[in-house]
Amino acid sequence: MTQPSRALAGRPEATSHAEIEQAAFRLFAERGFEGTTMDAIAAEVGVGRRTLFRYYSSKNDIPWGQFDRTLEGFRQILDDMPTDIPLHEAVHRAVVAFNDFPDNASPPHRQRMRLILETPALQAHSVLRYAEWRTVIAEYVARRLGLEPDELVPSVVAQVSLALALTAYEQWLRLPEASLRELLGRAMLSLRVHLGVDIEERPNGASDLPQSAKTSGSIE
Amino acid sequence: MTQPSRALAGRPEATSHAEIEQAAFRLFAERGFEGTTMDAIAAEVGVGRRTLFRYYSSKNDIPWGQFDRTLEGFRQILDDMPTDIPLHEAVHRAVVAFNDFPDNASPPHRQRMRLILETPALQAHSVLRYAEWRTVIAEYVARRLGLEPDELVPSVVAQVSLALALTAYEQWLRLPEASLRELLGRAMLSLRVHLGVDIEERPNGASDLPQSAKTSGSIE
DNA sequence: ACAATAGATGCACTCGATGCCAAAAGGGAA
DNA sequence: TTCCCTTTTGGCATCGAGTGCATCTATTGT
Known part of the structure; x- marks a missing residue:
């Protein structure tokens, strides 16, 4: 669902689950889980905060991938x-x-x-x-x-x-x-x-x- | 700690754990847990929202009493x-x-x-x-x-x-x-x-x- | 170029939670 | 009674997670 199926039309995805997880884990490692805000993760990925919530329905869901x-x-x-x-x-x-x-x-x-x-x-x-x-x-x-x-x-x-x-x-x-x-x-x-x-x-x-x-x- | 020990001085407590739990369960029963806000519970008890948080550190803690x-x-x-x-x-x-x-x-x-x-x-x-x-x-x-x-x-x-x-x-x-x-x-x-x-x-x-x-x- | 489509994103808002601080309310001593 | 000390109350501001809504943007197909 990330790479194989390219949509027939529509705006391409700005990021991926993998990319988000990597960015998130990087921040978790240096600031801790609680100390990392969704804003920070969004910024790290280079994407809007609202978009992040469409990839992961909650911050707690990110580590489970x-x-x-x-x-x-x-x-x-x-x-x-x-x-x-x-x-x-x-x-x-x-x-x-x-x-x-x-x-x-x-x-x-x-x-x-x-x-x-x-x-x-x-x-x-x-x-x-x-x-x-x-x-x-x-x-x-x-x-x-x-x-x-x-x-x-x-x-x-x-x-x-x-x-x-x-x-x-x-x-x-x-x-x-x-x-x-x-x-x-x-x-x-x-x-x-x-x-x-x-x-x-x-x-x-x-x-x-x-x-x-x-x-x-x-x-x- | 609720009834037995009366403080030697200071303002008396405005409510009790028991009273809060009763009010909370009443609301949970009719509106559900998620549908009940801390504001609503505070109002039901007749106490400030901030005070509620001094009795229970979180909404999730109320049911455990x-x-x-x-x-x-x-x-x-x-x-x-x-x-x-x-x-x-x-x-x-x-x-x-x-x-x-x-x-x-x-x-x-x-x-x-x-x-x-x-x-x-x-x-x-x-x-x-x-x-x-x-x-x-x-x-x-x-x-x-x-x-x-x-x-x-x-x-x-x-x-x-x-x-x-x-x-x-x-x-x-x-x-x-x-x-x-x-x-x-x-x-x-x-x-x-x-x-x-x-x-x-x-x-x-x-x-x-x-x-x-x-x-x-x-x-x- | 245009239409159709799917995703991105800003905005406003709700709600839990927390720190800070002034006000309230009682007991006790002068 | 009045003033001081103590303890709790509760208002205010603020942060951060989540959510609904509306709009904008980047692609593909015609």
Whole structure:
């Protein structure tokens, strides 16, 4: 929608989502999120303030950028999951896959997530995004179990999946060396241990981590 | 601080938190949250707009009211939990106890929670409150395990506990007849079943519910 | 050159939030 | 009673996010 489809007529777009985000992040980095006004961003981009609001409906939406499009991918990942593995395994793998970035090329992603997770106004605003994300999971769970998305089990699974993902991200920001996929695995394992789940055989060898098992094992 | 301690000198307070909340909820009910301006609330209370902001630092804070004081109670409930029961059991019981209201006398509480959980602006704002609530749990878990509150396991437990509580509240609004404590129990049970936990003996007989077991049992 | 189209932008306005400061309202002591 | 001290009130000005409306501008197609 940014490059591919050129309108058949009409005034060309004065800027792009990408350009706005770059300018915005530049300002956020030097003045902080609260300290950056929409006027300032508009000036930096070289566009009218009113125009900015047509690209992003609110200042809080800028850091999330293209999240909507990403959700499509998430839905796809879930749909492609094999149906012969346990539901919890499928959901967990999908969450891991969704957050499996080029890893080393993640500095910009880390910066974005740090901004989102550490700025109060954005922490608050993000709930609305998380709700869409949870809906994707709830719908998948509901489909596999023959339930409605707003029933108890789909809701619980979606909400808990988000809880684990948020915890993993928190730790990811705290521990510069850990990888997100590793932390997601450890978070899930911690929960299982906490709830007293028997540590059964785990098909995906990548998720098992001696440290977390040792730490979590000391529970009670 | 509202009634007990009268200042030794100075102008008396023109209103109270309780009075403001009543007036505000009255207006929210008839015009909706977004449709109610701070000016309108101030007028309804019969006080200056500026004064309103000294009682509640933001419009979003009004529906939460006395939540801060409630948190003290929550901390207390956790501290009073017996240490000879499993950690997950202690946390769960504390969450249930914290949300165990007079039950039938809950219409006002239900109305408040409905407003909070269904108004986008409040959904977003509430994250900040939830964070404090999670901290209480994380600190308790950390203390019992000899860890720091910001480490993985305490974070996971706190975040998942919130996830379960939010799910239970969602269902509570959806199902007029169900009790919150029952829903919290069912949410926890659902999670255990989902993760493949063996349904072992449960010390507290109150949490087991045939319906939930049946529903959750149909997983896979 | 002209029409049609889609986007850009200025303007005015609402509303939440904040800093500053003078006025109001009570208690206590001279 | 009167004056002083204390505390809260609340008016005023200001900032910044958002929004509706009207108008202008840059392109493509005829």
